[in-house]
Amino acid sequence: MNILVQTKRRLSKFLMAFFKKKKARIGIYGPPNAGKTTLANRIARDWTGEDVGLVSEVPHETRRAVRKSDISITGSNGSNITIDIVDTPGVTTKIDYKDFLEYGMDKETAVIRAREATEGVAEAMHWLREDINGVMYMLDATEDPFMQVNIMMIGIIESRKLPVIIVANKIDLPDASPQRIRSAFPQHPVVPISCLEGKNIEDLYEKMVEHFG
Amino acid sequence: MQGIQIDLISSEKLAALTSMEKIHLILDHVRKGSIIILEKGLSPDEQSTLIEMTMREILPDGFNGIEIETYPSRDQSPGFLQKLLGRSAIESRLTVIGPANQLRMIKKEKDIISAWVSTR
Numbered sequence: 001m002n003i004l005v006q007t008k009r010r011l012s013k014f015l016m017a018f019f020k021k022k023k024a025r026i027g028i029y030g031p032p033n034a035g036k037t038t039l040a041n042r043i044a045r046d047w048t049g050e051d052v053g054l055v056s057e058v059p060h061e062t063r064r065a066v067r068k069s070d071i072s073i074t075g076s077n078g079s080n081i082t083i084d085i086v087d088t089p090g091v092t093t094k095i096d097y098k099d100f101l102e103y104g105m106d107k108e109t110a111v112i113r114a115r116e117a118t119e120g121v122a123e124a125m126h127w128l129r130e131d132i133n134g135v136m137y138m139l140d141a142t143e144d145p146f147m148q149v150n151i152m153m154i155g156i157i158e159s160r161k162l163p164v165i166i167v168a169n170k171i172d173l174p175d176a177s178p179q180r181i182r183s184a185f186p187q188h189p190v191v192p193i194s195c196l197e198g199k200n201i202e203d204l205y206e207k208m209v210e211h212f213g
Numbered sequence: 214m215q216g217i218q219i220d221l222i223s224s225e226k227l228a229a230l231t232s233m234e235k236i237h238l239i240l241d242h243v244r245k246g247s248i249i250i251l252e253k254g255l256s257p258d259e260q261s262t263l264i265e266m267t268m269r270e271i272l273p274d275g276f277n278g279i280e281i282e283t284y285p286s287r288d289q290s291p292g293f294l295q296k297l298l299g300r301s302a303i304e305s306r307l308t309v310i311g312p313a314n315q316l317r318m319i320k321k322e323k324d325i326i327s328a329w330v331s332t333r
Contacts (some may be wrong), residue, residue: 094278094313
């Protein structure tokens, strides 16, 4: 672990203890395979040293909302927020177990995975209505941001008046176009990052402190 | 003769239904293989509940979810009462909903939705 991360953690813990700020629950939402768990893991690892969940190329690897509590993030100007991060299953309007067979699963495993995924999406929607104070909406910057599920989800988040940051992930890939995401959702801050490489992740932390603080 | 049933539901009919009645109406029709066209779309809360209830209805080798498309909503200038209550007015627009295994959206523009429907 490098000295910078250790220093950041100590400073965050000190500020949290000193100011006793009220915690916000920030949900990471978005379509399947946008990189939500990779982001949750990176945030948790950077500020607590622990992971949140498993990452896989198979859609719906995350099938339950997973909460990581007491993550204290400090911005460059010393401002500090303490949040719970909730990593949620990818939101969709359709799930077919046959899609999992393509990844080498047998039918029984695929059916169980599909059932768990449906329960996970329903649970994620419930969390959004009841238990979330802010949202990071995660999009794969190589995909079309105008998909109906994204339009619906942003509308739902806006109607609940929740603060939202749109995270344009996978900017390390050649087809990535964060600009397309900016033009799709001009009313919200968009932060382009690569979760995998950690590119621009500090910009995201700054925006989180500013937006959710 | 094989075919697809398309149900066009007027805004008056929708206005007379509660949110749960609308969602049950949609899911009952779509699970039977019909395409639903709503003259006016659902509110964000209704959309959220529709996603949740759709997930609870999915069965292996049966209903596997919905395809839904709507025109982008338009902000309306709020009236006096809405301003007073601090509410913004977002106009919900024509919405197409169908079974995910039969309805595919081809193209969506500001005022055109192109869809492809297959028989089961």
